[in-house]
Amino acid sequence: MEKHYKLKNILTHLIESVKKQDFLVYFRKISILEISDSHVVFGTVSSFMKDNLQAKFNTLVLEASQKELGKKITSISFLVDSSIDNPSNTNAVDCQEFYKETLKSNKIADKKSRNSVSPIEQKAGAHMRYTLNNFVVGADNQLAFSACEAVSKNPGKSYNPLYIYGDVGLGKTHLLQATGNEILKKYKDKKVAYTTADKFITEYVTAVKKRNVERMREKFREIDVLVIDDVQFLSKKEQTQNELYNIFNLLYDSNKQIIISGDRAPKELTELEPRLRSRFEWGITVDIGKPDFETRLAIIQEKAREKEFMIPQEVAEFIAANVTENVRELEGVLNQMIAEYELTGNTPSLTRIAAKLQKLSFTTDLLGESRSAARLKNTRTIKSYEDILDAVSQHFGIEKEGILGDNRKKEFMIPRQVSMYLLKTKLNYTYERIGNIFNGRNHASVLYSCNKLEKIIKKDKNLLYEVNAIKDGIGI
Incomplete structure (x- = not known):
């Protein structure tokens, strides 16, 4: 029973330093098999769990063991305990049950209270994993990132208010919370409030019911930085x-910083009061676009690094080439791949990720053709614009130099327009970037070519077929 008691104390220390999800997934059930003068041997349910604990949590478990057993403990190890599920094994602890019991008995110090901050500040620090350092910067979010960086250095002085807009899953929440966290880190005396439009609505409705709206105003008056996410959900909520x-x-009026996000530019939020929309535009308004291939690849690699997960380069490139809508989808695919590895031991491969995308994805492309990710298994990975140019060149039987050149004959114009169109719609390249690839063409010229092709393929089914054939051949 002494081992059981000591194990529970070690687990209590671990709960303080390990994320809840990691604790419940990786520790699951554990025992102490042996305690010597300087070494502790822990038992686990399987060799798979043993390997993961050894690789990911060895240092944390050692530190927790030292807190309970003293600095004399200099090393630990993990072995498979074949009797761990036996009811008679009094040294084993079910970590899920233990976590619930520990919460109820208040053995876990609330991390928020340990910071000695007000309730408003706690909201800003609720997701400390969001930082400006781990935000992946690309061509389509550079301006938004730079604005957030400037605000974090001089809140209330640079760009007030700061309004960021873009589609779902592109990183707005990350940027907002990261900016709040950065301000808290640089200015210890600042009070930062992070809330969503939905939470703000709930707080206001509750204040009205309890007849203490003025108290709510006082609370917000005391803060130095207000961060509001998804402001579009205030639509039709006049009060x-x-x-x-x-x-x-x-x-x-008090020079306090205001940071806001929405899915559209302020002027497009027509269901918000005009006086509110106009105030959102008093400072700086910046948008976040869909990430291009290079940014998507960097995001996958960064997220994998954060999760201490080794992903083969070819698999990362395959995901980046075929999951193109937003960051949230990229992270979702990565999380499922990690979960499969943790539960089955299957390492990531092109075959497995293609099958995974087949199950997860069924999209309608911009040309109006529905297609399943099942086709991805038989296609090659798109790494850069060169791959698209090669595919178009091969399909139409002309040299790449002809596509990139200025010859205005139809046999060159169509492949050139197809190439520009695919670079814009499938790799999310900006018009400026495409123009640079095509010998310095300007924004207007590239925009005209893309729009021209889109109009042609609506009428010319043969050309539509050819474009789809190119796309199928390269998996986009």
């Missing part, structure tokens, strides 16, 4: 909009 208008004025 809540009015309250935000009042709070906005209070903070702005």
Whole structure:
């Protein structure tokens, strides 16, 4: 029983330093097999779990063991305990049950209270994993990132308010929370409030019911930085909009920083009050676009690094080439791949990820043709614009130099327009970037070519077929 008692104390220390999800997944069930003068042997349910604990949590488990057993413990190891599921094994602990019990008995110190901050500040620090350092910067989010960086250095002085907009899953929440976290880190005396539009609505409705709206205003008046995510959800909430208008004025007049995100530019949020929309535009408005191939690849590699997961380069490139909509989808595919590895031991491969995308993805492309990711298994990975140019060149039987050149004959114009169109719609390259590839053509010229091809393929089914054939051949 002494081992059981010591193990529980070690686990209590671990809960303080290990994320809840990691604790419940990786520790699951554990025992102490042996305690010697300087070494502890832990038992696990399987060799797979043993390897993961050894690779990912060895240092943390050693530190927790030293807190309980003293610095004399200099090493630990993990072995498979064949009797761990036996009811008579009194040294084993079910970590899921233990976690619940520990929460109930208040053995875990609330991390928020340990920071000695107000309830508002706690919200800003709730997701400390979001930082400006681990935000992957690309061509389509560079301006938004730079604006957030500037605001974090001089809150209330540079770009106030800061309004960031873009589609779902492109990193707005990461940037907002990272900026709040950066301000808290640089300015220990600042109070930062992070909230979503939905939470703001709930807080206001509750304040109205309890007749303490003024108290709510006082709370917001005390903060130095207000961060509001997904402001579009305030649509048709007239009273809540009015309250935000009042709070906005209070903070702005006091030179307090305001950071807002939405899915559209302020002028397009037509269901918000005009006076509120106009205030959102008082500072700087920046957008976040869909990441291009290089940025998607960098995001996958960064997320894998954060999760301490080794992903083969060819698999990372395959995902980046075929999961193109947003960052959230990229991370979702990566998480499923990690889960499969942790549960089955299957290492990532092109075959497995193609099968995974087949199950997860069924999209309609911009040309109106529905296609399943099942086709991806038989296609090659797109790494750069060169791959698209090679595919178009091969399909139409002309040299790449002809596609990139200035010859205005139809046999060159069509392949050139197809190439530009695919670079824009499938690799999310900017018009400027495409222009640079095509010997310095300007933005307007590339835009015209893309629009021209889109109009042609709506009428010319033969050309539409050819474009789809190129896409199928390269897996986009």
